[in-house]
Amino acid sequence: MSESDESEDAAVSTASASGENPPVRRLADWNAAALRDLEAGYGSPLYVLDLDRVRENHARLEAAFPDAEVMYAVKANALADVLEALLAAGAGLECASAGELERALAAAESVPPADGLDPDGSRVHYTAVNPPSADLEYAVETAAEYPGLTITAGAEDTIDRLAERGYDGRLCLRVNPGVGAGHHEKVETGATAKFGVPAERAVSVLADAAERGFDVVGVHAHVGSGVSADQLEAHREFVSRMGDLARDVVHEVGDLEFVDVGGGFGVPYDADEEPLDLEAVADATRTALGEVGARLTIEPGRYLVADAGVLLTRVNTVKAARDTLAVGTDAGMTTLLRPAMYDAAHPIRNLATDADDRETVPQTVAGPICESSDVFCENRPLPHSERGDVLAIGNAGAYGYEMANHYNSRPRPASVVAEGDEVRLSRVRETVADVTRPERTAREQNEREAGGNAQPRIERS
Numbered sequence: 114m115s116e117s118d119e120s121e122d123a124a125v126s127t128a129s130a131s132g133e134n135p136p137v138r139r140l141a142d143w144n145a146a147a148l149r150d151l152e153a154g155y156g157s158p159l160y161v162l163d164l165d166r167v168r169e170n171h172a173r174l175e176a177a178f179p180d181a182e183v184m185y186a187v188k189a190n191a192l193a194d195v196l197e198a199l200l201a202a203g204a205g206l207e208c209a210s211a212g213e214l215e216r217a218l219a220a221a222e223s224v225p226p227a228d229g230l231d232p233d234g235s236r237v238h239y240t241a242v243n244p245p246s247a248d249l250e251y252a253v254e255t256a257a258e259y260p261g262l263t264i265t266a267g268a269e270d271t272i273d274r275l276a277e278r279g280y281d282g283r284l285c286l287r288v289n290p291g292v293g294a295g296h297h298e299k300v301e302t303g304a305t306a307k308f309g310v311p312a313e314r315a316v317s318v319l320a321d322a323a324e325r326g327f328d329v330v331g332v333h334a335h336v337g338s339g340v341s342a343d344q345l346e347a348h349r350e351f352v353s354r355m356g357d358l359a360r361d362v363v364h365e366v367g368d369l370e371f372v373d374v375g376g377g378f379g380v381p382y383d384a385d386e387e388p389l390d391l392e393a394v395a396d397a398t399r400t401a402l403g404e405v406g407a408r409l410t411i412e413p414g415r416y417l418v419a420d421a422g423v424l425l426t427r428v429n430t431v432k433a434a435r436d437t438l439a440v441g442t443d444a445g446m447t448t449l450l451r452p453a454m455y456d457a458a459h460p461i462r463n464l465a466t467d468a469d470d471r472e473t474v475p476q477t478v479a480g481p482i483c484e485s486s487d488v489f490c491e492n493r494p495l496p497h498s499e500r501g502d503v504l505a506i507g508n509a510g511a512y513g514y515e516m517a518n519h520y521n522s523r524p525r526p527a528s529v530v531a532e533g534d535e536v537r538l539s540r541v542r543e544t545v546a547d548v549t550r551p552e553r554t555a556r557e558q559n560e561r562e563a564g565g566n567a568q569p570r571i572e573r574s
């Protein structure tokens with residue numbers, strides 16, 4: 114056993130190695146020494162994603178929802194490693210764009226279905242939200258090659274545009290149920306006009322689509338992110354409306370393959386917040402849905418990847434401000450946008466070997482971006498930071514790298530994935546040359562065209 118003990122020491126988490134599958138991995142459960150080594154080896158800022166934890170999260174969801182189909186919402190973390198691990202575990206993939214669809218189908222090609230058949234797209238859904246024409250064209254072309262692909266439309270317009278392109282394949286309708294849930298107004302989608310067709314129009318829209326030859330396979334809604342224990346009532350209400358709707362559709366239009374109630378399974382961002390009681394949510398979902406004669410589908414994104422990831426960042430500035438200790442880090446809102454965009458309070462841990470011996474003082478941890486919203490926490494009690502410390506920011510596996518951007522001409526960070534006691538680079542660190550490439554390429558193109566009578570070009574999308 115001593116050999117495996119040694120390798121467990123090197124793993125990024127001590128919790129997983131025990132073979133248990135706790136409902137949440139806290140920032141304290143990560144191995145500080147292993148994370149410090151990663152920062153030393155790969156530099157800062159650095160995203161770390163533990164694939165073993167992604168598999169654990171999937172296994173818990175499957176255990177709670179044994180009869181449901183789990184479609185992972187790719188937008189939470191689109192790394193090929195994540196998509197392949199989840200496909201291999203039996204999940205499907207839900208995509209929000211042509212780019213995600215391309216990634217999902219590539220992953221499906223490299224992880225053949227368990228039944229040994231060729232990938233036919235049946236493990237992939239494309240959910241079109243105000244789809245640009247190029248996205249629809251890609252989806253329709255792709256569906257010709259992968260007839261198992263399901264396209265979810267959220268507007269009659271989208272159905273018309275699919276028909277215009279000759280598509281009459283598998284169609285699901287996204288409805289707007291008129292109830293929302295979510296931890297922040299910006300992630301409530303259930304009552305926002307942008308998403309879905311008002312539920313009361315669903316039957317007529319689907320009847321019409323069926324008449325036009327579409328293969329109507331499902332109804333869908335996603336009411337927002339952050340379904341939590343205290344919102345169980347709202348969840349019940351929403352799912353029961355979906356059950357009623359599905360029965361209406363089956364009665365008026367025809368059989369459905371699935372009823373998709375979306376994602377939104379919450380994870381605790383505060384260290385003292387209780388994890389979601391999955392069994393209770395699963396129970397409430399089953400009861401509220403009732404008998405529909407179709408498979409239940411869920412689309413978790415965050416739940417599968419959030420606590421599997423941390424962001425490592427180095428402290429570069431420590432100064433006494435008026436009411437707080439101001440701590441500057443090399444990661445900022447361009448690296449992890451959620452605190453600036455959603456007021457998300459990610460846990461922060463100082464990985465210094467002597468952190469536990471330091472005085473705890475209120476600190477405001479902020480990044481290098483010239484924006485007052487570029488702040489990870491305000492006046493939070495933490496061990497007194499020192500320049501050179503490495504901080505770990507927890508729950509960074511979902512909507513972390515995916516929302517990273519180039520504002521302030523900041524290159525995006527590197528990322529690594531961990532599996533067992535092995536770690537590999539999953540994205541190289543960008544350079545400023547990566548940030549300036551589109552502009553340099555444009556200049557080169559302009560120069561090539563100068564001399565000829567260069568006309569301004571507007572590419573329609």
Ligand SMILES: *Cc1c(COP(=O)(O)O)cnc(C)c1O
Pocket residue numbers: 186188189207209240335337338339375376377378412413414415416
């Ligand atoms: C974002 C999204 C999800 C996943 O949401 P989470 O909160 O990450 O679980 C699922 N379905 C759709 C349609 C989405 O847009």
